[in-house]
Structures are given as C-alpha cells and as structure tokens.
Amino acid sequence: MNRTDVAPSGLLAALSEAGLTGRGGAAFATARKVEAAHRHGAQLIVNACDGEIGAAKDGWVIEHHLVELVAGARLVAPDARRIRYAAKRDSATAQRLRAAGLPVLEVPDRYVSSEETALISLAHNGLARPLTKGEPFVQGGRDSHGRRIEPSVVLNAETVWRVAQIADRGPRWFRAHGTPAEPGPRLVAISGAVPRPGVLETEAGMPLRTLLAAAGGLADGAEVIGVSGLSGVLLPRAAATGMRWDSGDLGRFGGSIGPGILHVWDPARCPVEHVDDLLQYAAGQSAGQCGPCMFGLPAIAADWHALSTAQDSRAADARLERRIDLLPGRGACRFPDGIARFAASARSLLADHLADHAAGRCPHRDRSNHAA
Amino acid sequence: MSNELLWYLSRATGIASIVLLTAVVVLGVVTAGRRDPRAERATVVMALHRWLSLGMLSFLLVHIGTAILETYVAIDVISLLVPFTSDYATVWVGLGTLAFDILLAIIATSMLRHRLPERLWRLVHWGAYAMWPLGLIHGIMLATSDQPLLAATTIASGGVGAAAIAWRVTSSYADRDRRRAVLTEQWS
Numbered sequence: 093m094n095r096t097d098v099a100p101s102g103l104l105a106a107l108s109e110a111g112l113t114g115r116g117g118a119a120f121a122t123a124r125k126v127e128a129a130h131r132h133g134a135q136l137i138v139n140a141c142d143g144e145i146g147a148a149k150d151g152w153v154i155e156h157h158l159v160e161l162v163a164g165a166r167l168v169a170p171d172a173r174r175i176r177y178a179a180k181r182d183s184a185t186a187q188r189l190r191a192a193g194l195p196v197l198e199v200p201d202r203y204v205s206s207e208e209t210a211l212i213s214l215a216h217n218g219l220a221r222p223l224t225k226g227e228p229f230v231q232g233g234r235d236s237h238g239r240r241i242e243p244s245v246v247l248n249a250e251t252v253w254r255v256a257q258i259a260d261r262g263p264r265w266f267r268a269h270g271t272p273a274e275p276g277p278r279l280v281a282i283s284g285a286v287p288r289p290g291v292l293e294t295e296a297g298m299p300l301r302t303l304l305a306a307a308g309g310l311a312d313g314a315e316v317i318g319v320s321g322l323s324g325v326l327l328p329r330a331a332a333t334g335m336r337w338d339s340g341d342l343g344r345f346g347g348s349i350g351p352g353i354l355h356v357w358d359p360a361r362c363p364v365e366h367v368d369d370l371l372q373y374a375a376g377q378s379a380g381q382c383g384p385c386m387f388g389l390p391a392i393a394a395d396w397h398a399l400s401t402a403q404d405s406r407a408a409d410a411r412l413e414r415r416i417d418l419l420p421g422r423g424a425c426r427f428p429d430g431i432a433r434f435a436a437s438a439r440s441l442l443a444d445h446l447a448d449h450a451a452g453r454c455p456h457r458d459r460s461n462h463a464a
Numbered sequence: 465m466s467n468e469l470l471w472y473l474s475r476a477t478g479i480a481s482i483v484l485l486t487a488v489v490v491l492g493v494v495t496a497g498r499r500d501p502r503a504e505r506a507t508v509v510m511a512l513h514r515w516l517s518l519g520m521l522s523f524l525l526v527h528i529g530t531a532i533l534e535t536y537v538a539i540d541v542i543s544l545l546v547p548f549t550s551d552y553a554t555v556w557v558g559l560g561t562l563a564f565d566i567l568l569a570i571i572a573t574s575m576l577r578h579r580l581p582e583r584l585w586r587l588v589h590w591g592a593y594a595m596w597p598l599g600l601i602h603g604i605m606l607a608t609s610d611q612p613l614l615a616a617t618t619i620a621s622g623g624v625g626a627a628a629i630a631w632r633v634t635s636s637y638a639d640r641d642r643r644r645a646v647l648t649e650q651w652s
Contacts, residue, residue: 380642386643
C-alpha cells in the first residue's frame, strides 16, 4: 500500500483494523479520534512533550522519524497550517522541531501542562492548565470561562508516527506485532539504574526481563522498578523478572503499559525517601484548579513524609489510606488519579520498609552503613 | 388610613428593611467564601439568606407603597422605579430607588438562577455591594433628625455589615490563597 493512495476513509478503516490506540498513556482508539478530527476539520496538536517522569520516546520519534511523523500529521490534519508540535520550552525536542521549520507550541515545564486539554488551552493563548471536560474539544466549544475553543485534537508523537506507518505498511504489518489486545510495535523508555538507558522499539507481550536485558540488565541491588512514572505503579524486582510487558500482567500490580516508561530505581537511595521526594514534587505540580488536587496532593505528600520520618505513623498511615481512596475521579484531569495509584502502589510495595521507618529505622540505611 | 399613620408606617418599615437587608447581606458575605466545609451549617445559612431576603422585601414594599401614598411629602409613583424623579429630597430618595432597582435585578436573576449562566448571576449578585450602601445612605439622609434611635440603628447596621465585608476581604482563605499562589507560577 502506498501512502499517497490512502483516501481518508481508507485511512480510518486501516487504523481501525490495526487497532492503534493512543501512545500517550490513555490508550484511546486513534481511529475514532481521527474520524472526529476529519469530521470537524480539527486543528492537530502533536504532543511531543514527554510529560511523564522518565518519558523520552516523544523526543526519540522527533529525533529519528520526523519525516514520517510529519506525514502522519498531514493524514490527520490535511491542512498543514492547522498542525502544531507541542514540546517543552528550551528542550532539545523543541530545538529539533524548530530547526526543521515546524510550528512549535512551547509548553512550560510543568507536569500537568502537557495534558491534552492543557495543550488545547495553551494553543488558544490560555494558560497551560487542564480544562474542564464536557463535550470533546474535537468538535470545538467553550472553556469554563466562556472562551471559544476551536475544534482541536491532540495526539501523542508516537501515535502520529504509527498512523503514518499503518498508512504505509498496512494494518496486517501492524497486527503482526504485540498481542491481540495491545497490537502493534511500541516504544518504551528505560532509565535509571541500568547500564544502557534509552528508548527501545518493542511490543506488548515481551518478557520484562528481555526489555531490561536490552538496557544492560538491572544494576546490583536494584529492588524497585517504576512503571509509567508518577501516574503508574512500582514493581518488585522478583515479580518484574517473571512477567510480561502488557497491561494484563502489569494490571495485577494496578498498572498498565501507559506512556511506555520503565525506571529502575537507584539501589543507593532509600525507596521510601525517593517516594517522599516524588510526592512532594507532585504536590507542587497541581494547577490549583480542583480542590481534591490542590489540597489532596499536598495532604498525601505530608502523610507519606510523616510516615517516613516516624511522626505519628499509625495515624498518618490511616490518613494516607483514606485519602488515596478519596482522590480518584474528582479532578478536571487525571493527575490526582495517577498520584493516588502511585501512592497506593508505593504504600503496598514498601509496606515492610515503611513499618521500619515508622519504628524509626531504615533497613536501607542500616545496610549501607553495614556495607561501609 | 390617616396620612400620619402612613408616614409612621413608612418610617418603621424603612428602618426594618435596613436591619433585615443588613442581616441578609451579612449572611451572604459569610456564605460567599464557603469557608465552612460542614455542609449542614452552610445549608442553614443559605436558606436563611434566601428567605430573609424575601421577608425583607415585604417590609420594603410596604415602605415604598406608603411613602408614595402619603401626602406629607411629594413622591410620585414614577419614583418607584425611576431614580431622581422625586420632588422631595430628589437625591436621597433617588438613591433608595436605585437600590430598589438593583435589588429587583438581584431577586429576578436569583429566581432564574438555574436558567442563567452562573457568571451572569454572579455579576448581578455583586451588585449587592452597591445596593446595600445606597440603601444605607438613603436611610441615614432621610432619617428624622429628632429621632436619634432611627439614625443610630442605620449606623449600627452599617457597622455590622462593614465588619462582615472587612472580614471577608481580610480573612485568609486557603482555597483562594492556594489558587492565587499557583497562578503566580509559570503557566504559559
């Protein structure tokens, strides 16, 4: 199949048959988004922000497959003037896009600013903060302040690249990769305590061990593997080596493939303190729009900090458990949901370690002292 | 009804209206920030705010009706709605008319609140901060000078309402403070 032969209806059929889903983490059916974008003549924002902690694949697509990416974008939005490429301000990705003469939507370096409706707000000269969702913005509408929002669709950079690939090589090629539930080739960024961090071209269903081996294997003493950054979960080393990289296996730990991120935690750092840092960071990233986010995240971070520093641990743990349940589904975006999932996972995986912290000791520090 | 009785009735319902209006404003100011997360109390305050405002309206209608009917001073029916048309104390009666007009707008938009954009309702409701002082000035300026109790009541109402507004403006409020603090960060 030649790319120039693909009529819009042919493209939609191909995307649908391929079963391509959004690679930014939400895994929404791309064919439905593209169909709506065509119907409403929506402007396209290609999300190349790598917004999640540890994300790197958007930048990798820009660096290595920009020509195909641009072709894919034109398939979604035939009018090139209605395409913009969102990248973090002053990032290497933004510089590459600009060097290629492409229109760049410069995004502030904030966790929630690369969320899809935050990008739509920014593209309309608003602040890069998530919008309240009513009808999908692909059909246009208004934000909660009454400002007009023109029809807009946001697709992750890898997703747009896959659109071009499917148009070029056909859905059968695509389906030859991955699992029936999660078909297609996909990228995963591996970082942290591995000898060769980077972006891998892989597919769902791969043994996790194989992915980690491709990055050079786990560093000695590494015990915790983070999946999907702050919106994901933590895996114990023992389980991680026996499981597959698909949402079925990851789902047993409450996770999913999400935006394709593996981060091996530094064995030299206490994981409880690491979670403490991440939750403090998360608390400072709220856009200050929804109460459960702007108060709930600092509350959870404070609970974890109290736990990790043995301040009234029993009460802090009870509060943490209750608050984790209160957070999901209450924000304009899914930021609080992700943090709740992350905190719940950390609380469960690090339960023994937390109990030691509650008793005023840290097995990690004791071990390093012993080794020293 | 004797003219004299109408006159007294007008003064009495006028001062009652000011006291009740002040109570409604204070309840509204207290509710506006929704500082109290305990929902039951907020519901009671809200209901009181609404029903007291309608109760106040009945006193106000008697006040206005009797002021027009009595002939001791000349106030025409047109001054009910059009400000600064009264022969008697044109400016001070006019302020009262103006306050009444704003009040009607506030009540009408509140009755239709579920059919109006929230922002429109809110904008009109902010008019209360103009309506209430206008009513007070109207009351003070037309208070009979040999009845210090009437003037004192109006002044006391002003003090109480001003205190409530000052509290709302100056009191720290975690929600607003956090929103403002976040907005000072870089978002574009």
